[in-house]
Amino acid sequence: MKMIVAIVRDEFAAPLTETLSRKGFGATKLASTGGFLKAGNTTFLIGVPQTQMDEAMAVIREACPGLPGTPGKPQGPGVQVGSATIFVLGVDKMIKV
Numbered sequence: 001m002k003m004i005v006a007i008v009r010d011e012f013a014a015p016l017t018e019t020l021s022r023k024g025f026g027a028t029k030l031a032s033t034g035g036f037l038k039a040g041n042t043t044f045l046i047g048v049p050q051t052q053m054d055e056a057m058a059v060i061r062e063a064c065p066g067l068p069g070t071p072g073k074p075q076g077p078g079v080q081v082g083s084a085t086i087f088v089l090g091v092d093k094m095i096k097v
């Protein structure tokens with residue numbers, strides 16, 4: 001299993017939440033703030049079985065379109081903010097009690 005930590009521009013958080021839910025992915029959303037611009041963004045924690053990683057990444061790419069700077073507006077002078085910054089972490093165990 002993997003843990004996807006996806007820091008997403010706020011404008012893409014609602015569509016990503018909707019698609020993840022519709023496709024049956026479990027996710028937790030955290031309100032977060034970028035350390036550089038100090039603007040709000042949304043961090044998703046998504047626990048994903050290895051076999052579903054490609055599908056999960058495709059969902060994120062679809063919901064968070066564009067390369068840095070597109071299609072959204074610049075959020076600071078000379079700063080282009082990407083749609084999502086994604087980390088993939090290994091998970092030893094997932095336990096629910």
Ligand code: 2BA
Pocket residue numbers: 007033034035036037038039041068079080081082083084085
């Ligand atoms: P922020 O930290 O507010 O950064 C917003 C944008 O400002 C970044 O877009 C980047 O284009 C620029 N930027 C960030 N740090 C900079 C610096 N020290 N000098 C010059 N420009 C800088 P993105 O790279 O697309 O990042 C979007 C958001 O993703 C970030 O918001 C932060 O919340 C998160 N993030 C990006 N890289 C990260 C990392 N290595 N670790 C943790 N969070 C990260």
